[in-house]
Amino acid sequence: MSIVNLAAYRFVTLNAIQAWRPLVAERCAALGLRGTILLAPEGINLFVAGTREAADAFIDYLRHDALFEGKFSSLTFKESLSPAQPFRRMLVKLKREIITMKKPAIQPELGRAPAVDAPTLKRWLDSGHDDTGRPVVMLDTRNAFEVDVGTFDNAIDYRIAKFSEFPEAVAAHRDALADKTVVSFCTGGIRCEKAAIHMKEIGLGHVYQLEGGILKYFEEVGGAHYHGECFVFDYRTALDPRLEPTPTTQCFGCRAVVTQEAQRSPLYEAGKYCPACHPRRESARAA
Known part of the structure; x- marks a missing residue:
């Protein structure tokens, strides 16, 4: 069942x-x-x-x-x-927020940023531009360890450790986005919704959020223009574009994401260690 x-x-x-x-x-x-x-x-x-x-x-x-x-x-x-x-x-x-951004003025209920659905986004990425001819850039709003599991081709990744770091990161790169159509995305849509509103508020004129996030994109158009898997916050760890669980897992010891390749390492022991936290590696660092 x-x-x-x-x-x-x-x-x-x-x-x-x-x-x-x-x-x-x-x-x-x-x-x-x-x-x-x-x-x-x-x-x-x-x-x-x-x-x-x-x-x-x-x-x-x-x-x-x-x-x-x-x-x-x-x-x-x-x-x-x-x-x-x-x-x-x-x-x-x-909770105080359903996704923590620490920007109380951001209230999606009062008005969302424009959204783009999965079929339209795929068409834009196929052609390399939006319907007005403006270049399209994909902006990943997830944490760095999630991005490492998989993301859209050539996506911008600010290497943030938590979503509350996003406003400062995008402010530092605002000028590079000014003449582009920016599509913010995340796992299911919640982070990229707040992110898109914030970018509109700081003056970026052509910003969209990916409706339903990566999971909805997978559901409607598959894995086109996406490489790798999508990290999810449950014991499946990651899903492929067919929305099926993959061999990727998380380390029992340090919660790092462990790919199938890393699971073949002699430093990986299920339920104990992974190459990131194995005692032999820790000893080598200390030395």
Whole structure:
């Protein structure tokens, strides 16, 4: 039996998250779901997994239950399948932001930056320019270790360690983007949505966000113009353009991403070490 993995987010003002938290957790437990749901004053962000029946019931719950006052009625879900449950437990957390940028003035609910869908982006990348003839550049808004697993061809990567570093990084390179059509992207769309709004606010005139992120791109057009895999924050670690889990994993010891090639290293031992944290390597560094 396949497990259905659901991912979704929406920026919308939420005033009752304290009261919602136990009720949402109770419903997820009753459905046998596992994963993580983040509730914040600015919206919801979720990654959950369960049976097809449970997934459909959860989608119906969020979209139609009177508890939510219709706030999630248009919530769009991205789906993928896995042979086993990729999460160990179910968590419903309250946060200040559903994705931390530390820019409280950025409020996607009040107006999104323009979005480009996957088929249109592929057409632009096929031709090397947008519909007006302007050069297209892809800007990866993810953390450096995620980018290393895979990204779009020739994508700009600022090597950030956390998303809150993005505003400073893009400000330092603003002039290089000024005459380009910039498409910001991330795993599922949430980071690139805030990033695109920020870039519009600092004066970049031709900015888009990739609708639904890499996962939606894979779902609609496959892996064209993308190399490698897409890192995901669950026990699958990475998905290929068919949205299927790959042999890539994370180190039990240091949580570094370990590719299939690195797993063949004598410094890799499943459940203990990887080439980045093996005691022999650490000893050599100390010497």
